Amino acid sequence: MRISRSAACLAVAIAAVCLSGLSGCTKADGASQTSLTVTGSTTVLPIAEVAAEDFQTANPGKRVLVAGVGSSAGIESVANGTSDIGTSSRDLKPEELTLGLVDTKIALDAIAVIVNPSNPVTGLTKAQVSDIFQGKIKNWKEVGGPDLEIGLVNRDEASGTREAFSKFVLGKADFDPTAAVLPGTGQVRSVVAQAAGAVGYISLGFVDSTVKALDVDGIPANEKTVADGTYPLWRNLHFFTKGEPKGLVKAYIDYVLSDEIQNTIVRDAGFLPITAGGK
Amino acid sequence: MADNKQAQAPEPDVTPYASDSSLSTISKATYFKEAALRNLFLLCACVAVAGVGLIFLFVGLKGWPIFEKVGVWQFLTGATWYPTKGSFGILPLIVNSLLAMAGALVLGAPLAIGTAVFLSEVASPRLRELVRPAVELLAGIPSVVYGFFGLVLLRPIIARLFGGLGFGLFTVWLILAVMILPTIAALTEDALRSVPEGIREASYAMGATKWQTIWRVLLPAAKIGIIDAIILGMGRAIGETMAVVMVAGNARVIPDGIFKPFLTLTTVIVMDMPYASGDHRTALFGVAIILFIISMLFVASIRVISRFGKEMG
Numbered sequence: 043m044r045i046s047r048s049a050a051c052l053a054v055a056i057a058a059v060c061l062s063g064l065s066g067c068t069k070a071d072g073a074s075q076t077s078l079t080v081t082g083s084t085t086v087l088p089i090a091e092v093a094a095e096d097f098q099t100a101n102p103g104k105r106v107l108v109a110g111v112g113s114s115a116g117i118e119s120v121a122n123g124t125s126d127i128g129t130s131s132r133d134l135k136p137e138e139l140t141l142g143l144v145d146t147k148i149a150l151d152a153i154a155v156i157v158n159p160s161n162p163v164t165g166l167t168k169a170q171v172s173d174i175f176q177g178k179i180k181n182w183k184e185v186g187g188p189d190l191e192i193g194l195v196n197r198d199e200a201s202g203t204r205e206a207f208s209k210f211v212l213g214k215a216d217f218d219p220t221a222a223v224l225p226g227t228g229q230v231r232s233v234v235a236q237a238a239g240a241v242g243y244i245s246l247g248f249v250d251s252t253v254k255a256l257d258v259d260g261i262p263a264n265e266k267t268v269a270d271g272t273y274p275l276w277r278n279l280h281f282f283t284k285g286e287p288k289g290l291v292k293a294y295i296d297y298v299l300s301d302e303i304q305n306t307i308v309r310d311a312g313f314l315p316i317t318a319g320g321k
Numbered sequence: 322m323a324d325n326k327q328a329q330a331p332e333p334d335v336t337p338y339a340s341d342s343s344l345s346t347i348s349k350a351t352y353f354k355e356a357a358l359r360n361l362f363l364l365c366a367c368v369a370v371a372g373v374g375l376i377f378l379f380v381g382l383k384g385w386p387i388f389e390k391v392g393v394w395q396f397l398t399g400a401t402w403y404p405t406k407g408s409f410g411i412l413p414l415i416v417n418s419l420l421a422m423a424g425a426l427v428l429g430a431p432l433a434i435g436t437a438v439f440l441s442e443v444a445s446p447r448l449r450e451l452v453r454p455a456v457e458l459l460a461g462i463p464s465v466v467y468g469f470f471g472l473v474l475l476r477p478i479i480a481r482l483f484g485g486l487g488f489g490l491f492t493v494w495l496i497l498a499v500m501i502l503p504t505i506a507a508l509t510e511d512a513l514r515s516v517p518e519g520i521r522e523a524s525y526a527m528g529a530t531k532w533q534t535i536w537r538v539l540l541p542a543a544k545i546g547i548i549d550a551i552i553l554g555m556g557r558a559i560g561e562t563m564a565v566v567m568v569a570g571n572a573r574v575i576p577d578g579i580f581k582p583f584l585t586l587t588t589v590i591v592m593d594m595p596y597a598s599g600d601h602r603t604a605l606f607g608v609a610i611i612l613f614i615i616s617m618l619f620v621a622s623i624r625v626i627s628r629f630g631k632e633m634g
Binding site: 198 | 405472476487488571572584592
């Protein structure tokens with residue numbers, strides 16, 4: 043994604059070399075496998091990595107190698123066998139459907155559009171959100187609010203949240219370049235909490251009482267609406283495996299899907315447990 | 322204190338060591354000790370020079386390809402900085418850096434010169450011993466602390482008073498003005514103190530008041546030193562990064578108001594470096610080259626002005 047293809051391939055190759063060096067056994071030999079490689083999305087990285095550390099602590103002698111190289115490179119590496127699990131923040135593209143990959147959804151990533159609690163606007167349409175972030179709508183009165191200038195707060199280009207938001211809301215359009223660009227979710231939230239006209243976006247899991255999440259297309263942003271699929275700004279996070287997971291791969295995936303991990307690591311990373319959804 | 326400051330900039334025509342002829346009368350052991358020390362200090366100086374040289378070489382080699390790819394002129398005057406879409410124009414960043422520096426100077430320089438006049442000419446010795454450490458302490462505060470102060474305390478106040486998000490030139494000016502104050506104040510105070518006492522006495526003897534003496538005699542006499550102080554302050558302001566990145570808001574355009582977010586030459590490197598790759602990364606080194614050249618210009622202009630001043634005096 044953000045990392046160039048050659049760098050991604052290199053990372054996968056290095057990971058593969060590390061793997062073969064660490065465990066002499068082949069992948070087919072599932073039961074005695076001591077090491078597995080998880081490669082792919084940087085959005086999924088915080089979950090995969092922290093879960094891997096805990097998994098290793100819980101299963102002495104087992105190794106989980108995690109690399110963040112982007113969703114596409116992750117899917118490619120699991121398809122050609124250099125990784126055991128390819129992580130992705132997007133669904134498979136049509137041309138990837140024939141690769142024989144099995145999808146295990148591990149978390150939900152929903153993005154909330156947030157404003158200052160003093161802002162009387164409670165909801166926007168997706169088109170209005172798009173126009174606001176493109177800089178076409180510059181005043182809250184144009185969307186039924188007070189005569190107050192809109193203060194746009196954007197994320198930096200390294201942000202997975204920005205990438206997802208851009209895809210959901212803007213499509214091919216560009217962000218308004220005059221928007222403030224802040225390097226973290228916490229900063230976006232505190233700036234929006236302190237400036238009356240501000241609007242920004244953060245992962246739903248990080249919304250707290252200092253900011254107000256807007257309804258999008260009339261649907262409030264909460265776990266329930268994300269779960270039933272009505273709230274429009276969300277996506278699944280995936281683990282892809284070549285064929286049904288088994289052995290150590292299955293053990294690791296089951297570990298990530300366990301209630302304990304889902305309610306701690308997944309939520310701490312700002313995502314929602316996959317059990318909250320199901321669609 | 323004043324003596325200390327002056328020791329930092331020794332006169333080039335003063336040799337800090339005894340000449341060889343005087344060494345011939347001392348013992349061999351002393352001679353070798355002196356020689357060893359001399360070489361040690363030479364080594365120290367070489368490390369400093371090598372450091373500058375290596376950094377310049379490294380940054381230059383890393384950044385040069387972007388000049389070849391987009392052209393130096395296009396790089397400097399291009400109006401769009403959007404590296405992930407292939408636009409490498411840093412004109413907005415240059416303009417923003419200059420705007421940030423100019424405003425900080427307009428606010429900070431008079432304040433600093435006023436402080437220096439107070440310390441050198443007005444304050445009682447006791448008050449001076451209270452105020453001077455306070456000013457010096459300002460210089461010791463890490464810039465990230467200024468930035469944090471600006472982000473958490475100043476920015477929300479400005480957002481409330483003037484609308485918007487609180488990011489922008491105005492906030493940066495306030496922070497930078499305070500940051501450059503100690504630099505300019507200390508050097509201006511030195512310049513004022515180095516004006517011979519006889520000139521003050523002559524002025525008073527002719528019936529001039531304190532204000533007339535300061536305004537008409539002392540400040541003009543210390544002019545060159547004050548200009549040097551201001552240029553050093555400019556260097557500090559244009560090079561400042563951490564404090565600026567936290568309160569500037571980082572929009573890669575020339576802002577259409579002083580309460581609108583903007584990005585500078587230094588802050589673009591902090592913001593983009595974590596994820597930049599390929600030409601984008603090269604372009605950031607290109608920005609570093611430009612910053613290097615700007616700071617060389619500042620240093621060169623101080624040298625030229627000082628020499629000019631010496632010839633006049």
